[in-house]
């Protein structure tokens with residue numbers, strides 16, 4: 001991965017998070033170029049030795065991999081701007097929600113291989129869940145891509161039809177999980193803790209719950225059964241949450257996000 005030259009177009013929330021993740025993973029800063037129209041907002045990256053540009057066409061020259069992280073509605077215009085600077089064999093990863101491979105191919109030269117990547121903002125800490133769809137890449141390219149994104153968290157390959165579902169579950173999922181953390185913290189304050197301590201307790205508890213599932217592969221309910229003492233306080237709290245629609249609210253939220261991707 002240290003040999004790849006990487007160009008990130010669109011240094012916003014996600015583009016910047018990826019740049020930070022690559023630097024943490026040990027990619028030499030000189031191998032990274034990142035663009036946005038207001039490059040001064042990436043001054044901290046410049047200070048770390050990353051080349052920051054506002055000229056996309058200049059930035060893609062020499063890149064082995066171009067990562068496109070602008071808003072979906074900007075995709076066509078941005079690709080038209082770099083089209084004539086791209087050369088055969090370059091790979092292009094699109095992070096953009098709801099932009100199909102078919103659309104990307106129609107905007108790109110035939111010799112440039114597009115694939116879709118759906119990470120989340122935990123990529124800045126090398127803790128992303130990244131779903132990738134790369135049907136046009138050969139096995140060697142897929143291996144390179146997998147190795148690269150595995151330096152930034154977990155990677156799975158999926159069919160493109162599942163990209164919308166991956167976006168909701170993995171990318172939006174960060175916000176959904178954080179809202180749980182915020183709500184639990186607010187509850188913690190009401191029962192006696194200061195905000196900082198409440199947040200620390202909730203965050204470490206969520207991390208512990210996550211590790212119980214990741215390290216054992218158990219169904220969540222199996223681990224829940226170990227906490228719910230008969231006639232105890234946990235089951236009373238859980239049941240009260242379910243009476244208020246806890247699981248149902250989460251599932252409905254996922255569906256609203258999912259339907260919005262599909263219906264625009």
Ligand SMILES: NC(=O)C1=CN([C@@H]2O[C@H](COP(=O)(O)OP(=O)(O)OC[C@H]3O[C@@H](n4cnc5c(N)ncnc54)[C@H](OP(=O)(O)O)[C@@H]3O)[C@@H](O)[C@H]2O)C=CC1
Nearest residue numbers: 010011012013014036037038069070071072095096097171
């Ligand atoms: N945020 C997230 O958690 C996730 C986002 N995504 C997808 O990633 C993409 C980016 O999302 P996000 O980072 O949140 O959005 P942001 O708005 O934070 O970032 C987009 C960036 O693109 C820059 N930009 C706009 N036009 C150009 C241009 N012509 N050339 C170069 N840069 C440009 C903007 O900066 P400036 O105005 O200075 O040019 C802006 O900072 C979206 O398509 C989104 O669907 C996918 C998964 C997760």
Ligand SMILES: O=C(O)[C@@H]1CCC=N1
Nearest residue numbers: 097167168171172173
């Ligand atoms: O909210 C959004 O549209 C983007 C896609 C996934 C996360 N953020």
